[in-house]
Amino acid sequence: MVSGPSDIAPAVADPLALKILVAGGFGVGKTTLVGAVSEIRSLQTEERLTEAGRPVDDTSGVAAKRTTTVAMDFGRITISDALVLYLFGTPGQERFWFLWDELAQGAIGAVVLADTRRLADSFAAIDFFESRGLPFAVGVNCFDGATRYPPDAVRAALDLDPDIPVVLCDARVRESAREALVAVVEHALRRSAEARTAVT
Amino acid sequence: MTPGWFDEDAGPVVRPYAMTRGRTRASGEERLDLIALVTALIGGAEELPADVALPGGQGLAPEHAEILYRCRRASESVAELATGLDLPVGVVRVLISDLLETGLVRISRPIPAAQLPDENILREVIDGLRAL
Ligand SMILES: Nc1nc2c(ncn2[C@@H]2O[C@H](COP(=O)(O)OP(=O)(O)O)[C@@H](O)[C@H]2O)c(=O)[nH]1
Ligand SMILES: [Mg+2]
Numbered sequence: 001m002v003s004g005p006s007d008i009a010p011a012v013a014d015p016l017a018l019k020i021l022v023a024g025g026f027g028v029g030k031t032t033l034v035g036a037v038s039e040i041r042s043l044q045t046e047e048r049l050t051e052a053g054r055p056v057d058d059t060s061g062v063a064a065k066r067t068t069t070v071a072m073d074f075g076r077i078t079i080s081d082a083l084v085l086y087l088f089g090t091p092g093q094e095r096f097w098f099l100w101d102e103l104a105q106g107a108i109g110a111v112v113l114a115d116t117r118r119l120a121d122s123f124a125a126i127d128f129f130e131s132r133g134l135p136f137a138v139g140v141n142c143f144d145g146a147t148r149y150p151p152d153a154v155r156a157a158l159d160l161d162p163d164i165p166v167v168l169c170d171a172r173v174r175e176s177a178r179e180a181l182v183a184v185v186e187h188a189l190r191r192s193a194e195a196r197t198a199v200t
Numbered sequence: 201m202t203p204g205w206f207d208e209d210a211g212p213v214v215r216p217y218a219m220t221r222g223r224t225r226a227s228g229e230e231r232l233d234l235i236a237l238v239t240a241l242i243g244g245a246e247e248l249p250a251d252v253a254l255p256g257g258q259g260l261a262p263e264h265a266e267i268l269y270r271c272r273r274a275s276e277s278v279a280e281l282a283t284g285l286d287l288p289v290g291v292v293r294v295l296i297s298d299l300l301e302t303g304l305v306r307i308s309r310p311i312p313a314a315q316l317p318d319e320n321i322l323r324e325v326i327d328g329l330r331a332l
Contacts, residue, residue: 014275014308017235018317018325037332043234043279046288069288074279079328083321086235086277106233106313108322174332182329189322196319 015084020184021103022073022089023129024113025121029141029171030089031073033113036177038075038087045070045099070099087181092125100128109135109184113171117146119157126158135188137165139180163187232293237275237308240268240299255301263287263295268304275308 022030034040046069073089088103090096104110110129114122122138129136140154149157151166160166165183169176252260260268263285270276270284282292299305311317317325 014237014239016317016321017237017277017308017310018321019235019310037329041280041283043283044286044288046290074283076277076280077329077332079325083324083328084277085325085328086279088234088279103234106235106310108317108325178329178332182326185322185326185329188316189319189326192316192319192322195316 013082015080015082017084017086019086019088019103019107020181021100021107021110022087022113023092023100023110023122023125023136024141025092025115025118025125028092028113028115028121030113033111033139033141033169033171033177033180034073034075034087034089036172036174037181038077040073040075042071043074043088045072070096072099092121094124097128104129104132104134107134109137109188111139111180111184112136113139113141113180114154114158115141115143115146116149116154117143119154122158126160135184135191137167137180137183137187139167139169139171139183141171142168163190232278232296232307233310234279234289235277235310237277238267238271238281238296238299239275239306239308240272241304241306242268242272252302252304254298261295264299267292267295267299271305 022033024030031040070091072091073087075087077085077087079085090099090103110125112122112125112129126136126138138154138158138160140149140151142148148168151168155162155164155166165187167180167183169180171177171180254260254264266285267281270281276284278289278292278296281296282289285292287295296305296307300307
C-alpha cells in the first residue's frame with residue numbers, strides 16, 4: 001500500500017482535556033445548563049452495585065452482581081485547538097457518590113445548582129465538594145414564580161464559606177449558564193494563587 | 201452483514217457483553233479516565249488494514265472499527281466515544297483497551313488529579329468561556 005499525505009496522522013499535539021462538574025438535585029436545571037453552553041449528549045455508565053449502592057469488585061457468581069446503568073449529561077466546549085472543556089452533570093443523590101468520586105478526580109471544579117424552593121436538595125453535593133476540597137460555586141437557578149433571594153441570604157441558608165461564589169442564574173440562558181462556569185474557574189484560580197502564596 | 205448470534209432485539213445488555221466477549225473490565229491495570237483522549241494510529245485512512253487481529257486472535261468487531269473511524273483525524277475522549285457509539289462507558293473502555301493492546305490507538309491521559317491545572321490555563325478557560 002502506498003501512503004499518500006492524507007494517510008499520515010496529523011502531527012498536531014493532543015489538546016489538553018479539562019472538566020467541570022454540574023451538580024444539584026433532581027429538576028434543578030443541570031441538563032438545561034449543560035445544554036445551554038454545549039452540545040449535550042447522554043452518557044451511559046454501567047456500574048456494578050451491591051444492594052447498598054456501592055461498587056464491588058469481582059464476585060464469583062453472576063447472580064451476586066447487579067448492573068445498573070446511570071445516565072449523565074455530557075457536553076463539550078472547544079476552547080481552542082489546545083484546550084477542550086468537558087461538562088458532566090450527574091444525579092445529586094448520595095447513592096451516586098461512587099460516580100462523583102471518579103468524576104471529581106482532576107476536575108477544575110463544580111457548579112452546584114440550587115433552587116431556593118428546596119435548598120436542602122443541594123446539601124449532599126455541597127458536602128461532597130467541601131469534603132473533597134474541590135472548588136465549587138453555587139448557581140441559584142431562578143425559577144419562574146420562586147421568590148428571589150439575594151445571594152447572601154442563600155449563602156447563609158446553605159452555610160457556605162465566605163469565599164464560595166454564589167451567582168444568580170437562569171440555566172436556560174447561554175450567557176447566564178456561562179457566567180456560572182466562569183465563577184467556578186475564577187474561584188479555582190484564586191484558590192490556586194492563594195495556595196502558591198501560602199507556600200512561598 | 202456479520203451473521204452474529206445477537207441482533208438489535210437482544211437489547212442493550214446482551215449486545216455489549218457479546219461484543220466484549222463477556223469481559224466487563226479492560227485488561228489494563230488502571231481504568232481509562234472519561235476524558236482521556238483516544239487517537240487512531242491509522243492516519244486518515246478510510247479503510248482498516250484487512251489483517252488486523254486482536255490479542256486473542258479474533259478480528260475486530262464493528263464497534264472497534266467505529267472507534268477507529270471516529271478518532272482517526274482528531275482525538276475523541278472516552279466519554280465522547282461512548283456517547284457516539286451509544287454504548288455504556290464500561291463497554292467502550294474494554295473496546296479501547298483491545299485497540300490499545302493491538303497498537304491501533306494512542307491514549308493521551310489528562311493532567312494527574314493531584315496536580316491542579318496551571319493558572320495560565322485556567323485564565324485561558326475563562327477567556328474561552330467568555331468568548332462563547
Ligand atoms: N424558569 C426556569 N426554569 C428552568 C431553569 N432551569 C431549568 N428550568 C426548567 O426546569 C425543568 C428541569 O430542568 P432540568 O435541566 O431537566 O433539571 P435536571 O434534573 O437538574 O437536569 C425543565 O423544564 C427546565 O426547562 C431556570 O433557570 N429558570
Ligand atoms: Mg437532567
